[in-house]
Amino acid sequence: MSQTLTRRNFLKLSAITAGALTLGEMLPPVVAQAAIEAGMLTASGNGYIPSMCEMCVWRCGLIAKVRDGRVVKLDGNPDHPHSRGHLCVRGQSGLMNTYDPDRVLTPLIRVGKRGEGRFRQASWDEALDLTARSMQQIKDTYGPEAMVFSSTHNLSQVQFENLLYAYGSPNYGTQRSLCFNAMIVANQMTYGMEEPERIYDDQLQYVILTGRNLMEAISTSETGELSDAIARGVKVVYLDPRFTKTAAKATEWLPIKPGTDLAFHLALLNVIIGDRLYNQSFVQSYTLGFDQLAQEVQPYTPEWAASITEIPADTIRRIAQEFAAAAPHALAHNGWRTSNFINSFQTQRAIAILNALVGNWNVTMKASGGESSGALGTPPQPPYPRVSAQRLDGVPHKYPVVPFKLGVFQELRDSVVSGQPYQAHGWFIARQNPVMSLPDRNRTLQAFDKMDFIATVDIFLNDTAWFSDVVLPEASYLERYDPLLPVGDKVFLRQPVIEPQGEAKSALWIYKQLGERLGLGDYFQYTDEEDYIRQQLAPLGVTLDEIRSKGYVELPAAEEEPGFTWNTPSGKIELFSDTLDRVGFPGVPVWQAPPQPPQGQFYLLTGKVAQATQFASQNNQLLHKYADEPRLWLNDKVAEDRGFADGDWVEVTSEVGAIHIQLNVTPGIRPDCVYLTPGFGHLSKGLTTAYGVGASDSVLHVTYTDPASGSQALSQTFVTVRKV
Ligand SMILES: Nc1nc2c(c(=O)[nH]1)N[C@H]1C(S)=C(S)[C@@H](COP(=O)(O)OP(=O)(O)OC[C@H]3O[C@@H](n4cnc5c(=O)[nH]c(N)nc54)[C@H](O)[C@@H]3O)O[C@H]1N2
Ligand SMILES: Nc1nc2c(c(=O)[nH]1)N[C@H]1C(S)=C(S)[C@@H](COP(=O)(O)OP(=O)(O)OC[C@H]3O[C@@H](n4cnc5c(=O)[nH]c(N)nc54)[C@H](O)[C@@H]3O)O[C@H]1N2
Ligand code: SF4
Numbered sequence: 001m002s003q004t005l006t007r008r009n010f011l012k013l014s015a016i017t018a019g020a021l022t023l024g025e026m027l028p029p030v031v032a033q034a035a036i037e038a039g040m041l042t043a044s045g046n047g048y049i050p051s052m053c054e055m056c057v058w059r060c061g062l063i064a065k066v067r068d069g070r071v072v073k074l075d076g077n078p079d080h081p082h083s084r085g086h087l088c089v090r091g092q093s094g095l096m097n098t099y100d101p102d103r104v105l106t107p108l109i110r111v112g113k114r115g116e117g118r119f120r121q122a123s124w125d126e127a128l129d130l131t132a133r134s135m136q137q138i139k140d141t142y143g144p145e146a147m148v149f150s151s152t153h154n155l156s157q158v159q160f161e162n163l164l165y166a167y168g169s170p171n172y173g174t175q176r177s178l179c180f181n182a183m184i185v186a187n188q189m190t191y192g193m194e195e196p197e198r199i200y201d202d203q204l205q206y207v208i209l210t211g212r213n214l215m216e217a218i219s220t221s222e223t224g225e226l227s228d229a230i231a232r233g234v235k236v237v238y239l240d241p242r243f244t245k246t247a248a249k250a251t252e253w254l255p256i257k258p259g260t261d262l263a264f265h266l267a268l269l270n271v272i273i274g275d276r277l278y279n280q281s282f283v284q285s286y287t288l289g290f291d292q293l294a295q296e297v298q299p300y301t302p303e304w305a306a307s308i309t310e311i312p313a314d315t316i317r318r319i320a321q322e323f324a325a326a327a328p329h330a331l332a333h334n335g336w337r338t339s340n341f342i343n344s345f346q347t348q349r350a351i352a353i354l355n356a357l358v359g360n361w362n363v364t365m366k367a368s369g370g371e372s373s374g375a376l377g378t379p380p381q382p383p384y385p386r387v388s389a390q391r392l393d394g395v396p397h398k399y400p401v402v403p404f405k406l407g408v409f410q411e412l413r414d415s416v417v418s419g420q421p422y423q424a425h426g427w428f429i430a431r432q433n434p435v436m437s438l439p440d441r442n443r444t445l446q447a448f449d450k451m452d453f454i455a456t457v458d459i460f461l462n463d464t465a466w467f468s469d470v471v472l473p474e475a476s477y478l479e480r481y482d483p484l485l486p487v488g489d490k491v492f493l494r495q496p497v498i499e500p501q502g503e504a505k506s507a508l509w510i511y512k513q514l515g516e517r518l519g520l521g522d523y524f525q526y527t528d529e530e531d532y533i534r535q536q537l538a539p540l541g542v543t544l545d546e547i548r549s550k551g552y553v554e555l556p557a558a559e560e561e562p563g564f565t566w567n568t569p570s571g572k573i574e575l576f577s578d579t580l581d582r583v584g585f586p587g588v589p590v591w592q593a594p595p596q597p598p599q600g601q602f603y604l605l606t607g608k609v610a611q612a613t614q615f616a617s618q619n620n621q622l623l624h625k626y627a628d629e630p631r632l633w634l635n636d637k638v639a640e641d642r643g644f645a646d647g648d649w650v651e652v653t654s655e656v657g658a659i660h661i662q663l664n665v666t667p668g669i670r671p672d673c674v675y676l677t678p679g680f681g682h683l684s685k686g687l688t689t690a691y692g693v694g695a696s697d698s699v700l701h702v703t704y705t706d707p708a709s710g711s712q713a714l715s716q717t718f719v720t721v722r723k724v
C-alpha cells in the first residue's frame with residue numbers, strides 16, 4: 001500500500017477538490033431533531049434509532065446507536081425480514097460512509113476541463129439553476145429525447161423516474177442489463193413473472209447454484225438461509241470456474257468451463273425427461289410445450305455435455321437423478337448477476353424449465369406476491385407527456401422481448417457514442433457510477449465527451465461525478481428520509497439518524513427543486529420529505545410519528561388470491577414460448593456454443609467480494625482497512641508453466657484496454673481463466689482512500705449484448721497476461 005500513501009500525500013498537496021474535508025478534520029455532531037421529539041434520542045444526542053441500510057440494494061433494517069449526536073454503531077433490526085438482527089460487514093461499516101472525510105458536502109460546479117477534477121463550491125440555488133437551465137436548453141434545442149437519465153435501484157428512484165417521465169425523455173439507463181436481464185426475461189418468458197420467489201424451507205434437500213456466490217455476493221436473508229440449510233445437511237451443488245467461499249461451503253464444487261452452464265442444464269433436462277423423472281401431473285396441469293422440449297433435448301446427453309462442460313457424464317447424470325428425487329424440495333437457483341455470456345438467456349430458460357419439470361414450483365409458489373406498494377398513497381400529479389422518439393437503447397425495435405423497464409444500458413451508451421439514430425446532448429445521473437460499471441470504460445468516457453452537460457447526484461465525488469459539470473450532494477442514508485419500502489407484510493421507514501452534514505440534501509428534495517425549476521412543479525406535490533411520507537401512510541391510517549420508534553408498520557393482511565394462474569399469454573408455464581418463436585428466437589432452449597479464448601488467452605471472470613459493494617464502497621475507511629489489495633487470480637500450474645510467481649506485476653490486455661496488476665497465484669481457478677475483483681482502479685482522485693488501489697476490470701471488458709434479453713456478457717472478454 002505504500003504506493004497508495006504516496007499518491008494520497010500528493011493529493012493533499014494538490015488540493016483538487018475545493019471544500020472536501022481532509023483526513024483528521026472531524027465533523028461536529030449533528031443531533032437528529034425529529035428523533036429527539038420522538039423520544040428516541042436524549043437532548044444531548046444519545047439513543048437508538050431504527051432505519052434502513054443503503055450499503056447495497058438489499059436494504060436491511062438497522063438500529064443505529066447514537067452517542068453525543070454521532071452514530072457509533074449499526075446493528076441489524078431483528079424485526080426486519082432481510083437482516084433478522086444481522087448486518088453484513090458492509091452494513092456494519094456503513095457509518096464510515098457518512099463520516100468519510102471525502103464526502104461532498106456542498107454543490108460543486110466544474111471549473112477545469114472535464115476529468116481534471118477541478119470544481120468550485122456553489123450554492124444550491126446556483127447549482128440547481130444551472131442544472132435546470134442546461135436541461136431546458138437541451139430540451140428546447142434538440143427535444144427531450146436528447147437528455148439521457150440514468151440511475152441504479154434506490155428508494156427515491158420513483159421520484160427520479162417522475163422527473164424523467166415529466167421531462168419526457170425515453171432514454172433511461174439502469175443497472176438491470178448490466179446485472180439480471182437474462183434471468184428476468186427468461187422468467188418472464190417462462191412463468192410470466194419477474195423473479196419467482198425462492199424458498200429455503202425446512203424441507204429443502206437439494207440446491208444447484210449456477211455461479212450464484214451467495215457466501216460473498218451477499219443477500220443477508222438468502223445467505224443466512226443457505227447457511228442454515230447447509231448446517232441441516234442440505235446438498236449444495238455449486239458451478240463456478242472459480243473456488244469461491246460458496247464453493248468452500250458447498251457439498252460439491254464443479255469448476256465448469258465458462259459459458260457452458262447451458263449444456264449442463266440441457267443435459268439435466270435430457271436425463272429428467274429421458275428417464276421419466278419429471279412430475280407428470282404437474283407438467284400436465286401447468287405447462288405447455290413439453291413435446292417440443294422433449295424432442296429438442298434428445299441429443300443433449302450427459303456424454304455430449306461432458307465434452308463441452310468438462311464435467312464427467314456420470315456426475316451430470318447423478319445430479320439429475322438426485323435433483324429429481326429431492327423434488328419438490330429441490331431448487332435450481334437462477335442466480336442474480338447472470339450477465340456472463342450471450343447464451344446466458346438460454347441458460348436461464350433451461351434453469352426455469354428444470355424447476356418446472358420436477359414441480360418445484362409448488363414449493364416456491366406459496367411465498368410469491370406479498371411485497372407490494374399498492375397499499376401506500378402517492379402525491380397527486382398530472383398525466384405524463386406522450387413520448388414519441390425512438391429509444392437509444394434499441395428497445396423494442398432491436399430487442400423485442402426486453403421489457404421497457406429493463407432496457408439495454410450498454411446499447412444506450414453506444415448510441416450516444418455513434419450519434420445514431422440521433423445525438424444525445426445531456427446526461428442526468430443519480431446513485432450510479434456508470435463510468436465504472438458499464439463495460440469498456442474508455443467507451444463510456446467517449447460517450448461523456450459527446451455531452452454538452454452532465455450532472456450527478458451522489459454522496460461522493462465518484463468517478464462519474466469526477467467527469468460531471470455539476471455535482472449535487474445527497475445526504476447519506478443515515479441523514480435523510482426516503483420513500484417507504486414495503487418488505488413482506490411490513491412497510492419500513494428510512495429516517496435521519498443524524499441531521500445532514502454540510503449542505504447535503506435528500507434526493508426527494510433535489511428532484512422537487514429541479515422539477516419546479518423546469519416548470520414541472522405539478523408533478524412534485526409534496527412540501528417536504530415528511531409530507532411525502534405522510535401522504536404515503538395516509539391510506540394505512542397511521543402517522544409518521546407513530547411509526548418512528550419501531551421503524552415500520554404492519555400492512556393489512558393481503559387477500560388470498562383465489563386460483564393461481566401463470567401470467568404468460570397461454571396462462572401456463574411456457575416450456576415452449578410462442579412469443580420467443582414469433583420474434584425469431586428459439587421457442588425451447590437450444591445449445592448455443594459460446595466463443596472461446598484463442599490459444600494463450602484467458603476468460604476474464606468478474607464477481608463480488610463480501611467486503612465491497614460494486615463500484616461504491618471502496619472508499620470506506622473501515623472496509624478498506626480489512627480488505628487486501630485486489631490481485632489477478634491465475635491458476636498455479638499455468639503460473640509455473642509461464643514462469644510467473646505470486647506477487648509478480650503483470651500487464652493484462654484485452655481488445656479494448658490494458659491494466660497493470662499483481663498476481664494471486666492459486667489452485668482455486670481453472671487454468672483457462674483469470675479473475676479480478678470488480679470496483680477498484682478508480683479514476684476519481686476525490687476518492688482519496690480508494691484512489692490508486694487495484695485496477696479496473698471495466699477497462700478490459702468488451703461490450704457484448706445478448707440479442708434476446710439485452711444482458712451484457714462479461715465473461716466473454718478474453719485477455720492476455722504478460723509479465724512487466
Ligand atoms: N458483498 C456484496 N454482495 C453483493 C453485491 C456486492 O457488490 N457485494 N452486489 C449485489 C448484486 S447487485 C448482485 S447482482 C449480486 C450478484 O451476485 P452473483 O449472482 O453471485 O454474481 P457475481 O458475484 O457477480 O458472480 C458470481 C460468480 O460467477 C462466476 N462466473 C463467471 N462466469 C461464469 C460462468 O460462465 N459460469 C458460471 N457457472 N459461473 C461464472 C464468477 O467466478 C463469480 O464467482 O450480489 C449482490 N450482493
Ligand atoms: N466489471 C463489472 N461490471 C459490473 C459488475 C461486475 O461484477 N463487474 N456488476 C454489475 C452489476 S450486478 C451491477 S448491479 C452494476 C452496479 O453498478 P452501478 O449501477 O453503477 O451501482 P453502484 O456501483 O452501486 O454505484 C452506486 C453509486 O451510488 C453512490 N451512492 C452510495 N450511496 C448513495 C446515496 O445514498 N445517494 C446517492 N445519490 N448516491 C449514493 C456511490 O457513491 C456510487 O457512486 O454493475 C454491473 N457492472
Ligand atoms: S446486505 Fe449488507 S450492505 Fe446490503 S443492505 Fe444488508 S447489511 Fe447493508
Ligand SMILES: [Mo]
Pocket residue numbers: 175178179180337
Ligand atoms: Mo447487480
